[in-house]
Amino acid sequence: MELQLQIKMNPNLFVRDPETSELGKNIIKHGILMIHEIGFEDFTFKKLAQKIGTTEASIYRYFENKHRLLTYITTWFWTWMEYQLIFHTNNLRDSKQKISTIINLLTFQEKDQFFLEHINKDILHHIVIAEGNKSYLTKHVTEDNKSMLFKPYKDLCHRIAEIFLEYKPGFQFPHSLASTLIETAHHQMYFKDNLPRLTDFGLAKDVVLLTKYLNHIVYSALDTVVKKK
Amino acid sequence: MELQLQIKMNPNLFVRDPETSELGKNIIKHGILMIHEIGFEDFTFKKLAQKIGTTEASIYRYFENKHRLLTYITTWFWTWMEYQLIFHTNNLRDSKQKISTIINLLTFQEKDQFFLEHINKDILHHIVIAEGNKSYLTKHVTEDNKSMLFKPYKDLCHRIAEIFLEYKPGFQFPHSLASTLIETAHHQMYFKDNLPRLTDFGLAKDVVLLTKYLNHIVYSALDTVVKKK
DNA sequence: TCTGTTTTGATAGTGATACTATACTTTATC
DNA sequence: GATAAAGTATAGTATCACTATCAAAACAGA
Numbered sequence: 001m002e003l004q005l006q007i008k009m010n011p012n013l014f015v016r017d018p019e020t021s022e023l024g025k026n027i028i029k030h031g032i033l034m035i036h037e038i039g040f041e042d043f044t045f046k047k048l049a050q051k052i053g054t055t056e057a058s059i060y061r062y063f064e065n066k067h068r069l070l071t072y073i074t075t076w077f078w079t080w081m082e083y084q085l086i087f088h089t090n091n092l093r094d095s096k097q098k099i100s101t102i103i104n105l106l107t108f109q110e111k112d113q114f115f116l117e118h119i120n121k122d123i124l125h126h127i128v129i130a131e132g133n134k135s136y137l138t139k140h141v142t143e144d145n146k147s148m149l150f151k152p153y154k155d156l157c158h159r160i161a162e163i164f165l166e167y168k169p170g171f172q173f174p175h176s177l178a179s180t181l182i183e184t185a186h187h188q189m190y191f192k193d194n195l196p197r198l199t200d201f202g203l204a205k206d207v208v209l210l211t212k213y214l215n216h217i218v219y220s221a222l223d224t225v226v227k228k229k
Numbered sequence: 230m231e232l233q234l235q236i237k238m239n240p241n242l243f244v245r246d247p248e249t250s251e252l253g254k255n256i257i258k259h260g261i262l263m264i265h266e267i268g269f270e271d272f273t274f275k276k277l278a279q280k281i282g283t284t285e286a287s288i289y290r291y292f293e294n295k296h297r298l299l300t301y302i303t304t305w306f307w308t309w310m311e312y313q314l315i316f317h318t319n320n321l322r323d324s325k326q327k328i329s330t331i332i333n334l335l336t337f338q339e340k341d342q343f344f345l346e347h348i349n350k351d352i353l354h355h356i357v358i359a360e361g362n363k364s365y366l367t368k369h370v371t372e373d374n375k376s377m378l379f380k381p382y383k384d385l386c387h388r389i390a391e392i393f394l395e396y397k398p399g400f401q402f403p404h405s406l407a408s409t410l411i412e413t414a415h416h417q418m419y420f421k422d423n424l425p426r427l428t429d430f431g432l433a434k435d436v437v438l439l440t441k442y443l444n445h446i447v448y449s450a451l452d453t454v455v456k457k458k
Numbered sequence: 459t460c461t462g463t464t465t466t467g468a469t470a471g472t473g474a475t476a477c478t479a480t481a482c483t484t485t486a487t488c
Numbered sequence: 489g490a491t492a493a494a495g496t497a498t499a500g501t502a503t504c505a506c507t508a509t510c511a512a513a514a515c516a517g518a
Contacts, residue, residue, distance in 0.1 A: 056476090058494090136423070137360065139270070145424060198405070220453035223449070224448070224449035224452065227441075289505090295505090466512080473506090474503100474505080476502090478499100484496085488492100
């Protein structure tokens with residue numbers, strides 16, 4: 001069975017909802033492909049327009065600018081990630097299993113239950129790894145944050161934090177540990193592929209050692225009593 | 230006593246060494262101030278030229294483009310950070326104290342021993358937190374990496390890794406833990422100020438809880454035996 | 459002090475980027 | 489079949505990211 005998934009996005013993210021038209025879906029689809037291909041810096045609406053046979057002006061009817069498009073697709077990713085987390089942990093009672101699921105999701109080892117023809121999720125994941133930070137590393141974070149653009153990221157973080165608390169009630173840093181886990185998973189994957197000396201994963205193509213590392217970090221942090229100091 | 234510090238930078242980072250002239254030093258000095266003030270995205274060589282009373286063309290004589298300037302200053306920061314680490318841990322025998330020093334340095338709680346009139350290190354630190362990732366999150370990482378542009382970052386990471394190994398010989402992930410520590414320190418500081426829901430530091434202005442958190446992460450990871458799995 | 463070299467400044471120009479505006483055509487909807 | 493909405497075509501502006509040229513100033517060596 002494949003579930004048809006419709007993610008409702010915050011209207012502040014777009015000018016016109018791209019999910020409501022073919023052109024909109026094409027912008028998302030080829031936007032993702034193109035950002036992955038040439039990188040966010042070199043990506044322009046003009047190039048995208050050429051690729052999908054439309055005009056710059058038409059794309060501007062959907063997104064204020066390319067940064068908003070980036071925020072849209074990364075935010076979509078985090079929303080989808082939370083869906084996945086809910087779906088996969090739904091039937092689990094053991095919080096240890098839930099934590100394993102989180103790590104597997106973050107390292108993309110969990111099979112996707114949802115289907116969407118215009119979004120390639122593997123490529124999207126690569127974009128979030130390589131460009132995702134740029135959506136909040138700006139001078140207008142605070143403003144964007146007030147418009148709730150980062151809510152899905154924070155929701156996911158909070159959900160993970162709750163699972164940590166379920167595993168270890170009273171743990172002092174559940175949210176920080178959650179955001180650290182998310183960011184570390186992505187950073188270490190990026191480093192593994194691009195700056196491997198910053199890791200201890202050697203030339204391994206797979207994600208086995210990374211998974212082991214993430215498990216170690218999380219469980220050691222949760223299982224060790226936080227010092228009074 | 231104040232030590233006069235001259236950091237020798239990789240020549241691939243610049244066209245003409247900015248340390249060799251007044252104009253060069255001004256580019257660095259006001260470049261740092263301006264990137265901090267308006268953010269890297271809005272920063273241009275034209276604006277910088279206006280500010281320091283020179284021309285765009287003159288700045289291009291020193292740096293190929295603004296991205297190179299960013300890489301220059303972040304790389305300078307990591308080199309300086311390694312100097313600081315060496316300086317502060319020089320006389321320490323206890324690896325536990327060394328680790329405390331690392332965390333204090335990363336959270337900017339250690340007093341600076343070096344003096345430089347044209348570089349404001351507190352502001353530089355803020356830039357590295359908010360913009361530093363952008364120096365390696367590009368489509369040309371691999372190329373830049375081959376030109377050794379990120380060597381200082383990797384050197385610092387390696388030095389921290391060695392201290393971890395000194396504390397816990399045989400630890401499987403010293404480099405990953407080192408890069409995680411560096412990145413987490415910066416991310417959590419950024420989150421604390423801009424997206425506080427991703428942390429557990431509340432509205433605290435200081436860095437006490439963050440320090441406690443980083444200590445917890447590092448020591449729990451090092452003190453816990455890595456599972457065979 | 460003359461002379462050659464390097465550094466900086468002034469000016470101009472090019473092509474791309476990041477938009478905005480307007481008017482016209484096609485498509486959906488009632 | 490009328491009306492609105494969506495999309496296309498075209499054009500235009502300000503800024504950006506450079507490159508080129510030439511002249512002036514500074515400076516270094518003989």
